[in-house]
Amino acid sequence: MAEVDWSALDDILLVEIGRQIKLYEDFAAFRRVCASWRSAAPKENFRFKCRMPWLMLPPKQCSNLRDFFILPEGMTTRHHVLPEANAKMCYSSKGWLITIAPNLSMDLIHPFSRAQFKLPHVKSFHNWRRLAMPNMYAAFIRKAVLSSNPLFTPDYTVMVIHGDIGVLAYSKPGDKAWTTIDTWHGMYFDVTYYKGKFYAINSQCQIMACDVGGDNPTVAQQVASTIEFAPEKVYIVESSGRLLVVMRKGVDLRSITRGSSKTTYGTYEFEVFLVDLSTNNWTKIKDIGNTSLFLGHNSSMSIKSDGVYSKPNRIYFTDDCVEAYWFKKTGGKDMGIYNIEDGSIEPYFWGNSYNRLTPPMWVEQAFIK
Structure with missing residues (x-):
């Protein structure tokens, strides 16, 4: 032929x-x-133009292949062979995977181009022994976020929440160790990159700003706070130039009935707040405009909705119940689409998605080169 x-x-x-x-x-x-x-x-x-993220599903046992669920098509597709991510804990940011191996080495991996960059070792964290915890490589990092896409610029930063008390640290290309953010007023829940700075929210509902390129890169400044909430789960995300804080309810294990030893869980409500950093005004909103939020394991992102493939004013969420994954072995089932306006929830995935190391997570689509 x-x-x-x-x-x-x-x-x-x-x-x-x-x-x-x-x-x-x-x-x-x-x-x-x-x-x-x-x-x-x-x-x-x-x-x-709607670049919906893909849902990366847990790996098959002893397999280098990764499946991606594509919402617009309503199907599962087997994508690239990814031996670089096999048997590693994975996080996702700006289309990249941040991985941790059993030997505690860390890497940045692009799942589509398979480009790869080394990150400092877990043992290079300040006081890593004091912050150590069981299942170190699977639990030591709670969140990892990129400031920008490494394919486009060498001037990027990786910020992580780590340790048993949720501390912030960052690394830049060429760093041999992680640099700790000294300011800590409580466990950090989530962090995002917004208008040139990292913004993190902690268990006291304080928002801290970190300017790692400024004069005081290891200091976090409190820029907003509220005492009205005691959230089970909280996310902070940039959306159309605005900073949003999202409270999630139902993600923790709870008794089926009062006094029962049997437990259940399941998301039943989200609350979305628009935060004005200049006035510390937190406004609860029911309309985020022509955008959709994608929240879940290490993923907090917003995309423009086209009304066809992604629905506006919705939250697409994955299962975030840590206890269900690690202790009940039933995780991966609390996934759906939340209508912010009326509070209704509809499912989008019915397959098996249980895996303690790599729960289902959103991965942004590859950028065009």
Whole structure:
């Protein structure tokens, strides 16, 4: 059989094929074939602007393959072979995986291009022995966030919440050790990158700002707080240039009936607050506009909704009940779509998603090169 010269395909045909591709990752792969295909598929031709994150499912036992659930298509697809992530604890930020191996080494891995960068070892954290906990490589890091995509800039920072008391630390390319943020007023629950700084929220519902590129990179400044809430789970996320705090209810284990030893759990409500950092005003809102939030294990992100593939004013959430994963071995079932306006919940995934090391998590689609 004669070999096909893919670069010789008719330009008009290539342009039309490119315009029919609906998934951003497929469009990126189309552009990577050769120079003529990339020329026939300029970024402006991608019509389906909603870049919904994919749900990365837990790995099959002893397998290097990872499955991704694609919400717009309502299907599961087996994507790239990822031996770099096998048997490791995984976190997700800006389309990258932050991994921790049983030997406590850490890496940044891009699941689609398979680019990889080393991160400082867990044992390079200040006072890591004092902060140590059971199942170190699976539980020592609580959250990991990138400031920017390492494929596009060498000037990026990784911020993590770590240890049994939830401390902040960061590393930059070339660092041999993690640098601790000294300011701590309570366990940090979540952290996000917003307008050039990292913003973290702790168990006291205080929001702390960290300017790791400023004059005092190891100091966190309190910029907002409230005493009205005692959340089970709290997220902080940037959305359309605004800073939102989201409280989640029902994520912890609770008795089925009063006095019963049998437990259950399941999300039943989210509360969304718009935070004005200049006035410390927390406004509960029922409308986040033409956007959707994707929340869950190490994932707090917002995307523009197109009304077709992603529904506006919704929260897409994954299972965040740590106790269910580790002690009950029943995690991975509390996943759905929450309507912020009326409080209704609908499911989106019914498969088996239990895995203590890598719960289901949102991964942003690859960027076009």
